[in-house]
Amino acid sequence: MKKLLLMTAALVAAVAVWGALTMPPRRLTLAARRDGTIPGVIHVHTNRSDGLGGPDEIAAAAARAGLAFVVFTDHGDGTRTPDPPTYRSNVLCLDGVEISTTGGHYVALDMSTSPYPLGGEARDVVEDVRRLGGFGIAAHPDSPKLQLQWREWTAPFDGIELLNPDTSWRVLAAKPGWTPKRHLLEALIAYPFRPQEVMAGLIQPNAALDHWETLTRRRRVVALAGADAHAKLAPRNADPGDTRYVLPLPGYESSFRLFSVHVRPDRPFSGRAADDAARLVGAIRAGHAYTAIDGVATPASFEFTATNALGTVHEGDELGVGGPLSLRVRSNAPAGFTTLIYEGRRIVTSQHDSQDVTANVPGSPGVYWAEIVATGRAPELTWVRSNPIYARRPGPTVTPSARPPATASVALFDGSSTAGWRVEQDPTSLAAVDLAETPSGKALRFRFGLSGGSPAQQVAALVFDSPAGIARHDRLNFSIRAEKPMRVSVQLRAGAGEAAGERWQRSVYVDTFDQARTIYFDDVAPVGQTHTVAPPLDSIRSLLFVIDTTNSKPGVSGRIWIGKAALQR
Template identity: 40%
Template sequence: MRPIRKTILITAVALGAAVVVYIGVTLPSASRTLAPVQPTTVFGAFHVHTNRSDGSGSPDDVARAAAAANLQFVVLSDHGDATRTPDPPFYRHGVLMIDAVEISTTSGHVVALGLTTASPFPLGGEARDTIEDVHRMGGWAVIAHPDSPKPGLRWRGDTTGADGLEWLNADSEWRDESPTSLARTIGHYLIRPSEAIAGLFDRPTASLERWDTLARERPVVALAGVDAHARVGVDGSGDFRNATTILARPSYLDMFGTVLQGIELSQPLTQHAADDAGVILSALRSGRTYSVVRAIAWPGRVSFTASHDAMTWAMGESVSTDQPVTLQATAPEPDDAIVVLLRGGEEVASGQGSAVYIHNGAPASYRAEVRLPGRTLPWVVTNAIRVGSSVPPPRTAIPALGTTVVVKALDDPTLWAIERHEPSTGELTASNGEVGLAFSLAPGRASGQYAAMAYPLSGQDRFDAVTMTLRAEPPMRVSIQWRVPRGVDGDRWQRSVYVDATPRTVTLDLQDFAAVGEGLATTPSLDLVRSLSLVVDTWHTRPGSAGRAWISGVSLVTSAPSTVR
């Protein structure tokens, strides 16, 4: 037996040595250390989770790790529905902490920044509605991990209204790696944690192309999301609140060594949290910021400007002129840095340490990348400068037709009927041409609670849209739905509308309704539609909530001549 044991031992030692050698040979290069920056250059982490949602550490833990990583700010983005009042900006361990929220929508996740108050109702549902609500509350919205390999995290809808997107998300890059690659990375992580994580980053071509396409039409800021959780957890319920943390890794400190946002300020931060947060959020919102892959080299600086005559514009700005404009990007170090200028995603100029291009043509969006030899992932990515273009008017949240003709007025208050989920309650009232719905959703966990009022339709009318006047107390989102009878609940197409105490007249285009569920046509067949409903449900109303909504002046309309009935 001894020879066998000896053989096994020798084999095990040899295999172990081979693994060590393999890990050493394939170990990512250590991050290159560059010259210190001035106090007016600050760096921070965008998109960080704490134990208020699916992270393992408290905000204090995050701040302590950020201080150890020499960061100046962190943007927290715990999962939520914006009904929690955001924490005011605060300094902790010398780091400015800014509270944001990551909201789940039917199209993907949106990070809402700049909110200062709680929403009176849960934000979520369709992305266009969530973004509209964020804007109405004074915030701005960034699409998170738009091209994640995980289908449930990938962006699946229209980007209309979004103010920005993540061109890189550190928590998404590992999801398309092979088991062998992940196993190798674990070995690397034990030696160079941040570099090992960043070693999984590929050039996010799809997200960059998405951004370049959007930037041709309007200003869109691009940020790199750390998406740090410091957590490996087990979650069998699908609810992050029930997950069990089995390992607080990769740590916040490790993630803060991967990718960050840099901002060039006109003066150093004042250490007054509210004022400094305003400066940071303004820079992020306007695109006066660039991303740096810290695991490649650190710290990183880049200058990107446009100039014409004696005027100069910085990244994030728009240049409205038909005259030639000089675009220049410069990276002071390292010496082997290659600076690339891109127009609409296409390379137009490059050079070692600097690149220059003269714009003299159609409107375009320009950005810069700084690349280092042997890397497919850009080390630095700037935000864009738009030249010779004007910002198109934003699409209205409630699209309206031009001249409309009433096809049929739904003006008989006696035809409205209550529909509800037991034991939720609903009661109808009619007065002065308005029909009111007084509702109370059953308390407990969300389990399909709703209250609705429905008006019957014959399927004989031809229309393009529906117009109505709405008001409600308290402020809420109500769902306007077309229903085709089938099964228990029927097939439904819905469009939600924000309403408050001020009467609001809206015209909802039939084409702008979205199917509820999978496998349905984009729009309902008018021959089969049997009711129009106003619905209050848990998409935008908490279980246990009560309120009132009123509707009046409801008409089916068309943009083509028709007979009024």
């Protein structure tokens, strides 16, 4: 027994010594200096989806952490009406949503209730969020977990998470070798003593910064940080709602003390939740925000401006090219920190131990941003990162080149009968097609009714068979309207060769009035277990207009009218 006690004591002592040697440095407490910003967090999960706490508990944790706003983003499809902005524990609480797509997760703020479930391809969800008035953020873009990783870089999303703690530890855990695992073990031992400092030490450089820098050369993209706070660690394959085997860490308060998004509204908050929410979201949309890693030093004060003959602007703003440009960073950076100003990824200036840094550059177009790095510690960590200032020449907006008009067309609907058209549906759903008179002439009327209950591959489809294939064509043109706004998946299905049964699709938004739509066959994406990216057009035997549970709820019914349909080239 004595030997066991001695061994236990020795083990505890060894762990204590190891912990002391590997303990991260304490975060620095700085003199508060007002900079006109409001600190808060975006991307927080409550017990309405896979978080542990309710809104009141989370707001109280945010208040203790010194934050002024929280944006809840529970998992959903956009069909739940968001809660109105409200103050809880003197913290402004906004209700957003995190939407799953086939190309990653998309966080939406300030969005109206969707009339149909949002999902499917990332580009379609980005389009829908924008149509519904929302601001969308590509969430955890660098996650090594494929279903979380953002992969649709050509979609015109509004913002991007350049920092996400969940991604940081996953990236570290996925690295080969013993060293990353040892780092995580050291973090687990030190976490109870210095949680914010430990989590700050896990933050990893990420490729999203390169994507962001490339995108900002072409268009505005707001850089943000996502807390991705759940207040739990769960087994890898646990059900999101199952809390039986989870560890309640990091807690909400610990997560909120790790970093904060500082937003610069155009006016101070009034205390009226709806008005203050509008100011907050307006500033986020404008990119008037920076991120501070409070686990390194707190509270942060930071201001990044650019001045030329045309005026002075802050981060997120655009400034016309008008003579030499003066870039300035004012902060409360402590000794040992380095301030850097960039044009793209090129360092314009780097100054150590300075709280007021100025760089003068020629008046050429560029995208400028700044960061402050804690260079006086190991490892070096970014403390503050700004949004860009865009120096642009006035000129027309660059738009994608239009496709050449079709020169040949084969009608699929002659306006007099349903010949060639039929329906398909799963055994529990209903579908029918007939000819209907409309104000613009005769049209195909497709009636559908998906069976109720839980999603179970309910589907209804309007089908046109093309026995000879569609290899002589490169697009499908049609006019379409629906009883209520919805999405329809236009699909190509192979019926011959090795690809028989495989499908490719492009989703289209359908409104309550006739609209012309064109599906280009080089712009469709594979569906399900389809093995090839591009459809073999000579093997395509069916064109389908599909209603399924990707963008329709079980139990939904409705009608769609197709007035014209033609294969073209």
